Amino acid sequence: MQVIEATVGNPVDVRLRISVAATLFERIRGLLGRPSPKRGEGLLIRKCKTVHTIGMAYPIDVVYLDRDWCVVGVAHSVRPGCVRAPTPPRRSGVVQVLELADREAAWIGLMPGSRLRTTFGESSSANNDTWSRA
Template structure:
């Protein structure tokens, strides 16, 4: 599936609802966004909150169903399968890039 971008109000509200669980390399960009929820979902997700420059402000690993998370300074959030942020080696304060994801997936990191 790859990364999907949710920019409309309807797409941002819907998120992963009604979708298959994300697999390795799948993600949902939600912009603008400062808070996410997993109400109605059956699986946990990683939530990676970023600023406009792509700098990681906060990572919420394995956000369980029925929970919420926020980062008021965020511009957007990338929702991933639980464990993906750690697998990709993302850390708070670093700049996230799609190229880095592609490189790590090819190398099997």
């Protein structure tokens, strides 16, 4: 799985390891069957507007991103067994979602209008496997 590095402009630095679900199988699976992300970990699901937590054992935060990597919306503490999509009119701009541990988005300070600046690295590179909040 590819790994992404990004920076979001906030006053405190936070480093996160973000795996990218790019293939159909990776996008369908998401975090299903995996342990809850630890603080500082997440999963980016490309070509996605709606997520579900059916079959999951823990709540997650869902961050909706547009094509320019701007946060369009955040669903906090989505419980297992739910389906979540951004509310209109935001839905039309969403092209990918970032799944984080429960309450992680608030801890990081992600909110509508936050923008991620991204560079892509190889998953084998120790220097390119995180994103940070500036």
